[in-house]
Amino acid sequence: MRYITVEDLSFHYDKEPVLEHINYSVDSGEFVTLTGENGAAKTTLIKASLGILQPRIGKVTISKTNTQGKKLRIAYLPQQIASFNAGFPSTVYEFVKSGRYPRKGWFRRLNAHDEEHIKASLDSVGMWEHRDKRLGSLSGGQKQRAVIARMFASDPDVFILDEPTTGMDAGSKNEFYELMHHSAHHHGKAVLMITHDPEEVKDYADRNIHLVRNQDSPWRCFNVHENDQEVGHA
DSSP: OEEEEEEEEEEEETTEEEEEEEEEEEETTOEEEEEESTTSOHHHHHHHHHTSSOOSEEEEEEOSBOTTSSBOOEEEEOTTOOOOOTTOOOBHHHHHHGGGHHHHOTTSOOOHHHHHHHHHHHHHTTOGGGTTSBGGGSOHHHHHHHHHHHHHHTOOSEEEEESTTTTOOHHHHHHHHHHHHHHHHHHOOEEEEEOSOHHHHTTTOSEEEEEEEOTTOSSOOEEEEEEOOOOOOO
16 A cells, blocks of 8 residues: 655755655555665655655655554654753653553553553563663663654554664664564555665665766756665565
């Protein structure tokens, strides 16, 4: 099922064109990466696709429902969001738990199923054993994993991720990519992830969207090239 469709999107900062005539889509059940050289406006494209920034022209269509006919839920993880200082009062568990409330309502009690989902979210990123620690006391990579666990706890249909593995070691990165592949292929989630290193994720992703410089323009314009070849990861 098609969750996101972007057609002929162009974006300008003031009068300077940054993105021109961009077309791409993301479906349920696939893990898609978004790549491009430094300065290729990858984050700008994501924000314009989500309506955070207003495109100059173009059409963005986001499905109102998921594959079960329920309201579509999108989780957006901006770049380097995990910047809690040492005085941040919440524990890891409390922070991840707060991700369930948008589904339940802020004044409704969480049940056993919610608690199980929270534990599974923490387990999925290797943070269960750190659940009672204060967020501010964690390393940068641990903070990032706590933010990702909170995102999983909200159980979205679409994951929009801007370089989510910043601060993680190589082993944690591979576990995360496997987790996103599993979420897409076994749970029907849609994943769109910006990465600066497509080689390390190529065995997990289904498809890559690459922003390339428009060579016949003096402006900083980029077009989309899609490689639809399946990577063959089981």
